Amino acid sequence: QDRPKIELNSVDRKSKVIQLVDFKQVYDELRQDSSYKFAGEFFELKEVGKDQTTEASLLSANRGKNRYTNILAYDKTRVKLGATDDDPGSDYINANFIAGNNSKREFIATQGPLPGTKEDFWRMCWEQNTPIIVALCQVVERGRIKCDHYWPYDSDPEWVGSDLQLVMERESTLPNWTERDFILTKGETSRRIKQYHFTVWPDNGVPSSLEPLVKFVRQVRFEMNRFLDRGPTIIHCSAGVGRTGTFVGFDRLLQDYENKSYVDIFGMVYEMRMSRCLMVQTEAQYICLHELVYDLQMGKYNFDRD
Ligand SMILES: CNC(=O)[C@H](Cc1ccc(NS(=O)(=O)O)cc1)NC(=O)[C@H](Cc1ccc(O)cc1)NC(=O)OC(C)(C)C
Numbered sequence: 001q002d003r004p005k006i007e008l009n010s011v012d013r014k015s016k017v018i019q020l021v022d023f024k025q026v027y028d029e030l031r032q033d034s035s036y037k038f039a040g041e042f043f044e045l046k047e048v049g050k051d052q053t054t055e056a057s058l059l060s061a062n063r064g065k066n067r068y069t070n071i072l073a074y075d076k077t078r079v080k081l082g083a084t085d086d087d088p089g090s091d092y093i094n095a096n097f098i099a100g101n102n103s104k105r106e107f108i109a110t111q112g113p114l115p116g117t118k119e120d121f122w123r124m125c126w127e128q129n130t131p132i133i134v135a136l137c138q139v140v141e142r143g144r145i146k147c148d149h150y151w152p153y154d155s156d157p158e159w160v161g162s163d164l165q166l167v168m169e170r171e172s173t174l175p176n177w178t179e180r181d182f183i184l185t186k187g188e189t190s191r192r193i194k195q196y197h198f199t200v201w202p203d204n205g206v207p208s209s210l211e212p213l214v215k216f217v218r219q220v221r222f223e224m225n226r227f228l229d230r231g232p233t234i235i236h237c238s239a240g241v242g243r244t245g246t247f248v249g250f251d252r253l254l255q256d257y258e259n260k261s262y263v264d265i266f267g268m269v270y271e272m273r274m275s276r277c278l279m280v281q282t283e284a285q286y287i288c289l290h291e292l293v294y295d296l297q298m299g300k301y302n303f304d305r306d
Pocket residue numbers: 067068069070071137203204237238239240241242243244281
């Protein structure tokens with residue numbers, strides 16, 4: 001039987017295009033021998049982007065604004081807050097712009113807010129005109145605090161900075177995620193912001209079943225497409241790299257599968273890691289991106305039921 005021509009752009013070290021007609025064979029080859037070839041591909045991504053500077057993250061005034069010592073924001077892609085004159089580092093938040101299929105700044109990837117950066121987080125939401133927040137971690141996971149509870153517990157208005165007022169208008173808990181509607185007000189102007197909070201994704205890992213995550217990503221994409229005139233969607237987990245990068249990968253691959261005859265998962269992760277470190281943090285998450293495309297090819301998901 002003629003082996004299908006598999007386009008692995010070994011010459012271009014930044015991409016590995018796989019034609020969808022060849023995907024099952026390529027996926028099976030990568031999985032052979034305990035995913036030996038997956039491990040090799042993921043290792044090729046290890047140093048991508050790491051030669052870029054993170055000077056703002058390392059300013060003494062900003063060190064306390066980083067949740068983790070090894071997750072810093074590249075200067076080139078970092079989100080800059082409107083600086084206040086007298087405070088060095090006042091423009092800093094641990095967040096980077098990330099490209100989506102539709103624009104170079106379709107997403108903002110950020111760490112789970114700290115108690116001391118919660119107001120910076122809401123200031124970023126306002127300044128970037130964000131319509132949607134995607135939260136991918138729980139406040140506490142396996143007994144460790146992973147993210148501040150940066151939103152109100154009830155419908156009482158809260159001040160989240162000297163001039164920003166936040167109200168939670170609605171909270172709806174579903175089996176795998178919770179949806180919250182906020183109104184953020186500055187002076188006489190109010191904006192609606194929707195939070196999609198996925199609650200069943202273990203840190204450093206992948207969900208036990210991909211189907212709830214696929215449905216979640218599709219729901220967020222449906223909502224994003226209603227707000228194309230607004231700013232970037234903010235995505236966070238605890239560090240804002242592993243689960244966050246995998247979410248962006250799912251969003252892009254679900255669109256690519258509908259609109260293209262090929263995928264380039266390696267190239268997509270390469271591009272993400274040029275914008276923020278460790279995006280798609282683990283090999284299991286990297287494999288999970290491929291499993292999504294394999295499952296789509298095998299007709300595993302019937303989206304008509306959504
Ligand atoms: C493997 N874990 C880590 O690298 C985490 C940062 C992190 C990354 C990704 C995720 N997953 S997520 O992006 O999906 O939330 C959680 C936490 N870092 C820490 O815990 C670092 C230690 C560390 C681990 C690994 C490494 O290579 C360098 C330094 N610890 C650390 O920052 O300690 C504080 C919180 C007390 C300041």
